[in-house]
Amino acid sequence: MDWTSHHMEVIPASGTLKMLEIATKMEKEGKKIYHFEVGQPDFSTPQNIIDTAIKALNEGKTRYASSRGVPELLDAIEYMYAQRGIKIDGNKNVIVTPGAKMALFNGFLSTIDAGDDVLLLNPAWPTYKTLIRHSGALPVDVTTNPGYELNEEALKDRMGKEVAGIVINSPNNPTGGVLTKDHLKFIYDLACDHNFLIFSDEIYESLVYDGFKQTSMLEVDPDLKRSICVSGFSKSYAMTGWRLGYAIAAPSTIKNMVRVQQNTTSCATTFVQYAGVEAIRGDQSSIDKMRNAYQDRRDLIQKLFCEIIRVECLNPMGAFYVFPDFSEYELSSATLAELLLKKTGVVTAPGHIFGEAYDNHLRFSYAASTQDIMDGIEVMAKFLQTLK
Ligand SMILES: Cc1ncc(COP(=O)(O)O)c(C=O)c1O
Incomplete structure (x- = not known):
């Protein structure tokens, strides 16, 4: 059988x-x-982060945490964005998840309906396609110019009333290319005109070189009217196996995502979340x-x-x-x-x-x-x- x-x-x-x-x-x-x-x-993983996890274990941080995330980590994420001049409310705009992958999946499940089209700026990390299909929606490829440079015409050509979302990923896996602020603004304006949601995967945001300043979708859509930004600790802090990520979105979206998390993974691992606080607030050398x-x-x-x-x-x-x-x-x-x-x-x-x-x-x-x-x-x- x-x-x-x-x-x-x-x-x-x-x-x-x-x-x-x-x-x-x-x-x-x-x-x-x-x-x-x-x-x-x-x-x-840097030793100070490992030591903090061990300390958290010894202190008994081994029970379920709130599905939204432990308050210390929600505060730390708010602080991290404030340092970049981006204002979010850790208690309302953030959910901590077991990895960015889970934040994306949870985001799709909470916002996209079966049969919707979700645009995918290509080349794209293959997992997006699978996660979009898991939520019953249909991934639609939109090619970019070499180096992940936005092709505005190719994107405009894909507009239609069935488009419910777009997935963007800057810096990009697999090209390492980045979207400029102007291109992010173009995507945002299009999303406003055609009423769709932007899933911005920013997991490589701190791995940028030559002093380049990475723009977050949060800077283009500060009120989070139509964006879900996803990031995590795997890449920046060499914490792939710890499974720690998060999403930032409007309070109503985060509430729905918390409901999904309550009914699936419950929470990100509690002591790992304390290690995440150290990753953000501790020594960055x-x-x-x-x-x-x-x-x-x-x-x-x-x-x-x-x-x-x-x-x-x-x-x-x-x-x-x-x-x-x-x-x-x-x-x-x-x-x-x-x-x-x-x-x-x-x-x-x-x-x-x-x-x-x-x-x-x-x-x-x-x-x-x-x-x-x-x-x-x-x-x-x-x-x-x-x-x-
Ligand atoms: C673009 C992108 N987003 C998300 C992830 C997954 O991150 P996490 O380990 O936090 O689930 C990866 C991992 O390869 C990735 O390349």
């Missing part, structure tokens, strides 16, 4: 599972594998160190792609990914990714999983050591020569 529900149809088989199986087998055989596919920091290391690696990997691999690779302003264009090899991204893995041990994420239009690209995460970046690019360059 097969107990698979019809609902499982919304969850596609992983686009990278086969590759990871091959990589694991090769690693077991003692082959060197260069992991450029992982979307998580290679740094450990290790965060700055990680950001500086990513910036150096970004400069390195981008230069190596342009000078050694000789493919088009933009120098992105944020996140920890580059998304070079391999069209000259005339292979699908899945084929090229598999070849690279088998022949060189380099694991990447094939471009097609981020949108149909990106089958010429591969995503490389530079949350990897400098040595691996240099060695991995070198072996790739040698192999790619043989394909020419």
Whole structure:
């Protein structure tokens, strides 16, 4: 008997599972594998955050917390945005969730109806599509110009009365590109004219380089009339396994999201929330160190792609990914990714999983050591020569 529900149809088989199986087998055989596919920091969580979690455990912070979040963390999030000149009310505008992924899912469930269209600025992290489908809505791809630059015409062309929302993600996974304030304003004005909601995933907001100032949707829509902003601790604080994220929205939306959370996960893990307070209010020097290391690696990997691999690779302003264009090899991204893995041990994420239009690209995460970046690019360059 097969107990698979019809609902499982919304969850596609992983686009990278086969590759990871091959990589694991090769690693077991003692082959060197260069992991450029992982979307998580290679740094450990800063010690002050770990110590605070242990202290919270010893103090008995082990029971259910309020579904909205512990007051100390809600205050800390309010304080963090105030430091950037953004005014929110921690008690009304915030919900703390087990990861940003859950904040997004909860946001879709609370606001979108079955059959609605939700626009997805492409290239896009594949999870958005699955989460939108889980809530019964239909994801609609809208392509951007290279580097995630908004294509205003492409977006305007998608307008229609069934559009209930748009998902934007700046800095972007997989390109590392950012949306400018003008582009955010354009999206906001369009949302006002056509009455839809903006889901702004800002999880990479503190990983921006060269002194770039990232604009939050909260600065364009300060009254949160039609925005849900999502962020979390996974990337900025190297806390992927802790599962801590949050959403910021209008009080009525947050109330609905709290209802969803009460009936699903109950709350984010209580002692982890206290660690989150330390992440925000504690010493920030290790965060700055990680950001500086990513910036150096970004400069390195981008230069190596342009000078050694000789493919088009933009120098992105944020996140920890580059998304070079391999069209000259005339292979699908899945084929090229598999070849690279088998022949060189380099694991990447094939471009097609981020949108149909990106089958010429591969995503490389530079949350990897400098040595691996240099060695991995070198072996790739040698192999790619043989394909020419
Ligand atoms: C764009 C984007 N949003 C959200 C997430 C998930 O974040 P979290 O670990 O807080 O669930 C990821 C993780 O890869 C991501 O790339």
